[in-house]
Amino acid sequence: xxxxxxxxxxxxxxxxxxxxxxxxxxxxxxxxxxxxxxxxxxxxxxxxxxxxxxxxxxxxxxxxxxxxxxxxxxxxxxxxxxxxxxxxxxxxxxxxxxxxxxxxxxxxxxxxxxxxxxxxxxxxxxxxxxxxxxxxxxxxxxxxxxxxxxxxxxxxxxxxxxxx
Amino acid sequence: xxxxxxxxxxxxxxxxxxxxxxxxxxxxxxxxxxxxxxxxxxxxxxxxxxxxxxxxxxxxxxxxxxxxxxxxxxxxxxxxxxxxxxxxxxxxxxxxxxxxxxxxxxxxxxxxxxxxxxxxxxxxxxxxxxxxxxxxxxxxxxxxxxxxxxxxxxxxxxxxxxxxxxxxxxxxxxxxxxxxxxxxxxxxxxxxxxxxxxxxxxxxxxxxxxxxxxxxxxxxxxxxxxxxxxxxxxxxxxxxxxxxxxxx
Numbered sequence: 001x002x003x004x005x006x007x008x009x010x011x012x013x014x015x016x017x018x019x020x021x022x023x024x025x026x027x028x029x030x031x032x033x034x035x036x037x038x039x040x041x042x043x044x045x046x047x048x049x050x051x052x053x054x055x056x057x058x059x060x061x062x063x064x065x066x067x068x069x070x071x072x073x074x075x076x077x078x079x080x081x082x083x084x085x086x087x088x089x090x091x092x093x094x095x096x097x098x099x100x101x102x103x104x105x106x107x108x109x110x111x112x113x114x115x116x117x118x119x120x121x122x123x124x125x126x127x128x129x130x131x132x133x134x135x136x137x138x139x140x141x142x143x144x145x146x147x148x149x150x151x152x153x154x155x156x157x158x159x160x161x162x163x164x
Numbered sequence: 165x166x167x168x169x170x171x172x173x174x175x176x177x178x179x180x181x182x183x184x185x186x187x188x189x190x191x192x193x194x195x196x197x198x199x200x201x202x203x204x205x206x207x208x209x210x211x212x213x214x215x216x217x218x219x220x221x222x223x224x225x226x227x228x229x230x231x232x233x234x235x236x237x238x239x240x241x242x243x244x245x246x247x248x249x250x251x252x253x254x255x256x257x258x259x260x261x262x263x264x265x266x267x268x269x270x271x272x273x274x275x276x277x278x279x280x281x282x283x284x285x286x287x288x289x290x291x292x293x294x295x296x297x298x299x300x301x302x303x304x305x306x307x308x309x310x311x312x313x314x315x316x317x318x319x320x321x322x323x324x325x326x327x328x329x330x331x332x333x334x335x336x337x338x339x340x341x342x343x344x345x346x347x348x349x350x351x352x353x354x355x356x357x358x359x360x361x362x363x364x365x366x367x368x369x370x371x372x373x374x375x376x377x378x379x380x381x382x383x384x385x386x387x388x389x390x391x392x393x394x395x396x397x398x399x400x401x402x403x404x405x406x407x408x409x410x411x412x
Contacts, residue, residue: 099345099346
């Protein structure tokens, strides 16, 4: 069957500046990544990777980004991601870096990974938060964050939270 | 920087202390104990263990007499967990690979190497369990250093076939750090295969830590051999025809 196979790369934008996360735009991110590919792999690399390159999903609160590229050229993209140094938007430069989390073949697998990852992040936040109200908020969101198919797993988590 | 390491998912971090021998007299100072830096070490993402912070010493050697310092029984050297050496000439590279008591040999990435790697000392280093180290932070900062990094790394790969390589960062600012998956992808750029690149970040580093520990603690190895007394009990249960064979 002839089908174009894509790879979806899940990244997280990490930055020291708290304003950076709010100003992330998909175009700015796409430009930054393309610029990094040009610097590392040159014109050939840029041409190969930009056949089907888009920023599919962007979450400004987490800093989570989902990029799409062709299966043949995802290696070029992945090896150029560490070279992204700053994001430029509205004439301001924000130093940051991208942390690759997971590479998947479909958006669904990336979504499953993100759900697990967010769950662990919420657990970590639970340990760090000092306010009782925040604690209850986070616990509520933990219990309700699973997909409807995974009802049993949320039941196990309830027991875990109780034992903590 | 450390908080970011923990966030990104590293399980052990080494603090580096560089000693340059251009000045005449230099004493090796005691390493800063990690417990002084943070009161509580945060937990690694994903597992429930605490992060290990190790101390590391890098010696920049440009003269064979500097190596005597390693053989001296100065107490302060023993306090460092990992010892690395940065040779500047070919003879020193040979000495470092064959006789010096170190865990890592740093490969310069910021200039064109003045010497070529040769196969015999590299093979001896691999047998002894010494790892070669490549830095990746200059590659992120500057374009000319990136070229030297890649050319030196590829020439190293061609001689050692990708074994015993550790990739590390000499990050001075938190934004120069990269996550472990990204560093393994950088290894692909350096000419490693995918499994070797992942090993360069994970298993080789762990082996280096263990090498440092054995260097600190073990001065000799004691072999214990179990005496074959159990076999006599089993022989009585063996049937007669087989017994004849074993006795013969």
